Amino acid sequence: xxxxxxxxxxxxxxxxxxxxxxxxxxxxxxxxxxxxxxxxxxxxxxxxxxxxxxxxxxxxxxxxxxxxxxxxxxxxxxxxxxxxxxxxxxxxxxxxxxxxxxxxxxxxxxxxxxxxxxxxxxxxxxxxxxxxxxxxxxxxxxxxxxxxxxxxxxxxxxxxxx
Amino acid sequence: xxxxxxxxxxxxxxxxxxxxxxxxxxxxxxxxxxxxxxxxxxxxxxxxxxxxxxxxxxxxxxxxxxxxxxxxxxxxxxxxxxxxxxxxxxxxxxxxxxxxxxxxxxxxxxxxxxxxxxxxxxxxxxxxxxxxxxxxxxxxxxxxxxxxxxxxxxxxxxxxxxxxxxxxxxxxxxxxxxxxxxxxxxxxxxxxxxxxxxxxxxxxxxxxxxxxxxxxxxxxxxxxxxxxxxxxxxxxxxxxxxxxxxxxxxxxxxxxxxxxxxxxxxxxxxxxxxxxxxxxxxxxxxxxxxxxxxxxxxxxxxxxxxxxxxxxxxxxxxxxxxxxxxxxxxxxxxxxxxxxxxxxxxxxxxxxxxxxxxxxxxxxxxxxxxxxxxxxxxxxxxxxxxxxxxxxxxxxxxxxxxxxxxxxxxxxxxxxxxxxxxxxxxxxxxxxxxxxxxxxxxxxxxxxxxxxxxxxxxxxxxxxxxxxxxxxxxxxxxxxxxxxxxxxxxxxxxxxxxxxxxxxxxxxxxxxxxxxxx
Ligand SMILES: Cc1cc2nc3c(=O)[nH]c(=O)nc-3n(C[C@H](O)[C@H](O)[C@H](O)COP(=O)(O)O)c2cc1C
Ligand code: SF4
Ligand code: FES
Ligand code: FES
Numbered sequence: 308x309x310x311x312x313x314x315x316x317x318x319x320x321x322x323x324x325x326x327x328x329x330x331x332x333x334x335x336x337x338x339x340x341x342x343x344x345x346x347x348x349x350x351x352x353x354x355x356x357x358x359x360x361x362x363x364x365x366x367x368x369x370x371x372x373x374x375x376x377x378x379x380x381x382x383x384x385x386x387x388x389x390x391x392x393x394x395x396x397x398x399x400x401x402x403x404x405x406x407x408x409x410x411x412x413x414x415x416x417x418x419x420x421x422x423x424x425x426x427x428x429x430x431x432x433x434x435x436x437x438x439x440x441x442x443x444x445x446x447x448x449x450x451x452x453x454x455x456x457x458x459x460x461x462x463x464x465x466x467x468x469x
Numbered sequence: 470x471x472x473x474x475x476x477x478x479x480x481x482x483x484x485x486x487x488x489x490x491x492x493x494x495x496x497x498x499x500x501x502x503x504x505x506x507x508x509x510x511x512x513x514x515x516x517x518x519x520x521x522x523x524x525x526x527x528x529x530x531x532x533x534x535x536x537x538x539x540x541x542x543x544x545x546x547x548x549x550x551x552x553x554x555x556x557x558x559x560x561x562x563x564x565x566x567x568x569x570x571x572x573x574x575x576x577x578x579x580x581x582x583x584x585x586x587x588x589x590x591x592x593x594x595x596x597x598x599x600x601x602x603x604x605x606x607x608x609x610x611x612x613x614x615x616x617x618x619x620x621x622x623x624x625x626x627x628x629x630x631x632x633x634x635x636x637x638x639x640x641x642x643x644x645x646x647x648x649x650x651x652x653x654x655x656x657x658x659x660x661x662x663x664x665x666x667x668x669x670x671x672x673x674x675x676x677x678x679x680x681x682x683x684x685x686x687x688x689x690x691x692x693x694x695x696x697x698x699x700x701x702x703x704x705x706x707x708x709x710x711x712x713x714x715x716x717x718x719x720x721x722x723x724x725x726x727x728x729x730x731x732x733x734x735x736x737x738x739x740x741x742x743x744x745x746x747x748x749x750x751x752x753x754x755x756x757x758x759x760x761x762x763x764x765x766x767x768x769x770x771x772x773x774x775x776x777x778x779x780x781x782x783x784x785x786x787x788x789x790x791x792x793x794x795x796x797x798x799x800x801x802x803x804x805x806x807x808x809x810x811x812x813x814x815x816x817x818x819x820x821x822x823x824x825x826x827x828x829x830x831x832x833x834x835x836x837x838x839x840x841x842x843x844x845x846x847x848x849x850x851x852x853x854x855x856x857x858x859x860x861x862x863x864x865x866x867x868x869x870x871x872x873x874x875x876x877x878x879x880x881x882x883x884x885x886x887x888x889x890x891x892x893x894x895x896x897x898x899x900x901x902x903x904x905x906x907x908x909x910x911x912x913x914x915x916x917x918x919x920x921x922x923x924x925x926x927x928x929x930x931x932x933x934x935x936x937x938x939x940x941x942x943x944x945x946x947x948x949x950x951x952x953x954x955x956x957x958x959x960x961x962x963x964x965x966x967x968x969x970x971x972x973x974x975x976x977x978x979x980x981x982x983x984x985x986x987x
Contacts, residue, residue, distance in 0.1 A: 335768065338750030339733055343692075364750070377752035378733035380692055396654035397849055400899070401812030401887045402840075434736065434903070436693050437657035438481045439885070440516035440810060440817030449695065453484035 314448050316350035316385070323348065324356050332363040338374050342381055351382035387422040387429035389467040392446040395419070395432040398439035407443055407460045408432075414464045428467045471506040472498075472548060473525035477579065479512035479664050480696040481657065486538065487520040493541040494522075503549060511665015513579030514819030515566055517840075523561055524548040532561040566816060566835070571797060573785045573805050574778060575658075575821045578665035584703055586711045589668040595713065597784030601676045602721040604787075606636060609680045613783065615791035617803030622648055622739075622776030623851070623880040623956075625802075625869045631773060634763035635681040638771035645677045645686035645725075646748065646767055646774040649701075650732055650739035652691060653852025655811040655883030659777035661819055662807075663690070663697040666781075667704035668713075671727065673780030675718060676787060677773050678725040686727035687767070688777075689744055692734055701729050736853075736907040740955050741774045743909060754909050755955045776881070778807060799825035802868040812848075812885035813839045822867075829863030832886055843888035847896075847972065851880025853903050854960035856967035857896065876967060878960070893972035897942075898926040900964035904949075904957060915958025918949045922965065929976060939969065939976060 317323060327348055331340045341360050345352050352375060361371040375381050393399075393408050412418050415430055422429040438444040441453035447463055455463075476491045477483075491507055498505040513532075515521060521534030522544065533544050533556045540556060547554035558564055572578075581588040589595070601609050614629025635643060647670060651659040663670060674686045690698050705727060708714040716724045730748055732738050738747045742756035745767050766772020782804065786794045795803045802824035808831060810817045815837035832838070832848055839845055847857045856877035858865065865871055872879045887896075901922035908916045922945050929938045946962035953959040969976060 336748050336750035339747065340730070340750075343731060343733065370751075373752050374750065378735050380732075380734035397853065397896070397899070398655045398812040398883075398885045400896075401885055401891070403813075433693060435652065435654045435656075436480070436484075437651065437660040437697075438484050439655045439657055439812065439883070440814070440819075441481050441485055441519065442812060444484060451480055451484035451696075453481060 314350070314389070317348055319349050319353040319355065321355065321359075324353070324359060328356070328359055328363045337364060338366070338371060339378070342375060342378075346381060350385045354383070388427050389448055390429045390431060391463060391467045392431045392433040393419065394434070394436050394438070394442070394444040396435040396439075398435070399443040402442035404443035404455070407455055407457070410457065411460055411464055414461070415468075428464075471504045473506050473508060474548070475508050475510050475523040475525075475530065477512045477520065478509035478583075478696075479519075479579075479661060480694070481516055481661075482512050482519040482521070483696065485519050485535070489538050490520050490522065490536055490541060493538050494545065497541050497545055501545070503545065508582050509584075510581060511578045511583050512661055512819075513561065513567060514575065514661060515564070515816070516818035517816050518558065521558070526551065526560075529560040529562055532558040532564065534558060566818075566820075570821050571805050571823050572821045573794065573797075574669070574781045574807055575662065575666075575819065576785075577669070578662060578819075581666065583665055583667055583700055584707065586668060586704075586707045586713070589666070593788065594668055594784070595672055595719065597787035598672050598676055598713075598719060600787050601679055602719065602723065606680045606682070609676065609787065610636060612786055612791045613680070616782075616786040616794040617791075617798070617801070618779065618782055618786065618794065619802070619869065620776055621778035621782070621806070621881065622741075623878070628775060628779050631763060631775070632677060632680050634761070635683070635771045635773045638764055640771050642685070642768075642770045643681055643683035644767040644770055644772040645674050645681070645683045645727070646745065646772055647674055647686065647688040647777055647780055648739065648741065648744055648774055649688050649690040649694070649697065649777045650744060651694070651777070651881070652736040652739045653854075653881050653883050655849065655885035656809050656852060656881045657811075658807040658809055658819055658882065660694050660697050662777060662781050663694070664700045667700045668708060669781050669784055670701070670777055671704060671708050671714065673783035674727060675714070675725045676783050677775070677780065679723045681771070681773055683773065684724050684726065686725065687730050687748055688727060689730050689732060689738075689748055691732040698729055698731055705729065736903075737909045737955075737957055740957065743955075744774065745772065752909075754911055757954060778881075797823035799823075799866060799868050800870055802870070806867060806879070806882050808867065809883045810836045810886070811883060813841055813888050814886040815840045824868050825866050827863065828858060828865045828867065828884070829860075831867070831884060832863065836884075836886065839886060839888040841888050841890075843890065845886055846889040846891055847887045847893065849885045849887070849896075849964060850883070851878040852883055853900060854878070854956060854963055855880050855883075856963045857893065857971060858967070859971040861971070876970075877963065893968040893975040894926060894930050897965045897968040898923060898930065900961055900968075901926060904961040908957060909955075912952065912954045912958060914949045914952035915954075915961075918945050918952075918958065919961060921945055922949075922961075935976070942969065
């Protein structure tokens with residue numbers, strides 16, 4: 308019933324990147340804000356953008372690189388066409404999440420943290436979506452799914468593969 | 470007259486189909502020519518009944534749940550005719566699970582439209598701020614202090630003292646920061662209140678600004694909470710339009726404005742100094758204290774940093790008075806705690822109640838045991854840094870000191886229930902692994918100790934020199950406890966040592982491999 312949602316990103320262009328950076332550079336402590344905005348536009352943070360951010364914020368390249376690598380969210384390269392995140396934190400473990408994660412790994416033929424060879428699906432762990440009373444939980448391209456069971460995980464995997 | 474139907478837009482309800490249900494209600498109603506008005510609310514917190522849909526009746530709002538798309542036709546029929554239905558739960562306010570709570574902070578959550586400033590005001594919103602404005606900073610401080618409110622983010626530090634320190638600091642700028650990083654597994658109260666009653670958080674932060682003389686606030690929300698980010702942003706815009714943020718708020722002489730900042734998936738950024746670093750645009754490295762954030766906080770300026778629930782408790786305290794809040798609770802834990810029941814639990818959700826309720830009541834009675842129907846074996850209280858409690862400790866009352874006395878913590882009030890299929894070696898290993906992955910890297914005991922901890926527990930799991938390795942784990946835990954700068958390294962030993970202590974049988978040396986040679 309739910310339409311398959313296809314995240315769609317621009318490919319990296321320096322002028323577009325510069326625009327995004329300029330749009331946010333005026334805020335105090337803008338580094339994370341800019342990195343988020345870049346990733347939202349391009350699906351990842353292109354390496355070429357790092358020195359541009361540094362220059363705009365009057366920081367060293369190493370500093371910006373350090374920030375970029377510290378946070379789990381920021382991607383070095385584009386993810387697969389769909390991103391399936393499975394919650395691996397305690398409440399979801401207690402609710403049977405371990406077996407479901409293993410099932411998704413087996414179905415997709417990749418372990419958590421990897422992308423299928425055809426670049427269709429990136430499977431990732433996430434640590435708590437705040438849905439711990441309707442666990443186990445997942446997120447497919449930004450859409451939340453609770454009360455996972457074998458049937459639902461199979462449907463999610465199938466949807467992600469399309 | 471339009472039939473008023475209330476459907477939650479809370480992420481937990483949406484994750485089990487609430488958006489689809491809302492669409493279905495509109496379609497079915499249109500097809501049948503029934504005039505309906507659909508109002509999207511927060512969640513009442515009875516998560517096992519989500520999506521829980523309500524309809525306005527002369528006797529109050531009647532609830533139905535859990536409603537699937539296939540039920541929409543018949544539920545709408547029952548609503549229109551006030552007839553019976555298998556999913557009918559009675560008048561929402563009378564549902565025992567809700568009725569036995571003391572909802573001071575969550576009174577409006579699930580009731581009002583979180584996008585509507587008018588609805589908020591119609592339900593008592595901004596009364597606290599009005600009184601705060603008439604009282605002035607000193608008298609507000611007295612109220613907050615007298616309420617006995619302690620920080621709900623985990624450490625339980627008295628909020629009044631924190632605010633007073635910032636109020637007394639002299640500086641050209643001061644900041645209010647709301648910690649909405651809520652990284653603990655098993656917790657979702659911050660998320661629920663941001664999605665279900667966001668103006669409450671804004672009102673609490675605004676009151677804090679008036680009290681300490683700060684005109685700018687930030688709410689740092691974890692990126693795993695896109696719905697909460699959206700709800701807070703919408704509420705901030707609405708509050709600004711309504712004159713409740715910006716210059717001369719609510720017609721007073723005070724000014725205060727705030728904005729949302731989004732985290733980037735680092736658990737340690739929930740630690741207050743790491744959060745401030747992150748807000749400043751840096752790596753989330755924990756700062757050594759002193760100096761306290763109250764003196765040198767955001768951008769080096771005096772800063773109040775409190776958890777979402779701490780700010781959210783403030784409007785009630787100012788509206789009803791400190792005593793009305795402090796009358797609830799036990800010992801030095803005053804007021805109510807929004808407790809979150811999670812994991813393998815039959816009736817999971819948000820249960821706000823006065824301090825003093827026992828762990829056993831919460832898990833067995835209120836939570837109804839496990840949804841797998843198997844016996845409860847272990848519960849982790851207080852997130853990934855909290856201890857695992859066995860049934861033998863179920864008489865522990867929910868109170869900061871009582872949990873500490875039993876080598877545990879209540880943290881942010883999350884309770885994760887496990888049945889008897891749990892392998893406590895796995896849980897101990899996970900605690901160490903989580904610490905290793907999330908460590909900010911500043912201190913060796915946390916960074917290296919946790920990695921060694923994972924390796925050592927893996928050896929125990931494989932049955933290698935179990936007794937020696939168990940002693941090594943205990944040693945590592947002690948080093949981490951006493952040699953770590955913050956509670957990530959310092960408290961990871963809680964889940965590990967509690968697993969070892971209360972569930973020792975899981976760690977018993979495996980039968981010697983000689984058997985295999987038979
Ligand atoms: C590793 C770590 C993670 C934390 N995560 C959070 C969090 O997600 N939310 C929170 O409010 N406090 C968290 N804290 C506690 C904060 O450091 C701080 O005590 C709290 O924000 C103070 O607010 P309060 O007095 O209102 O509780 C964390 C602490 C540590 C050590
Ligand atoms: S204990 Fe861990 S997370 Fe905390 S400051 Fe030290 S290294 Fe960083
Ligand atoms: S632990 Fe999985 S959603 Fe909270
Ligand atoms: S910084 Fe304190 S132990 Fe390393």
